Amino acid sequence: YLGRASYAKDKSQRRLLRPGIREIIPLGDIRVVSKKVSKGSRLVIALQVNKNPFEVINYGSGKNVYDETINDSQQPLHIKWYSDSYITVPISK
DSSP states (O other): OOOOGGGSSOTTSOOOOOTTOOOOOOOTTOOOOOOOOOTTOOOOOOOOOOOOTTSOOOOSSSSOTTTOOGGGOOSOOOOOOOTTOOOOOOOOO
16 A cells, blocks of 8 residues: 555545654555464564655645655654554454
């Protein structure tokens, strides 16, 4: 799944992340498919900033991401993962 955090809560309206403010980013509209996982198994989830050359980089200026340039960015975005962060994984039988 690839998505923009600024559209996670409402896909029709962009909501920028704010520096220094903890955010909850819902991933509720994604489809998860897996094989049967044995009891006691561990899940590994990799979260990262998508900066591959085929994607448009969001510099956080509030402009349309397709119109932004590095010159529009104000302060660098620092992502901090807190030790009490968590991901809820839905389980169905």
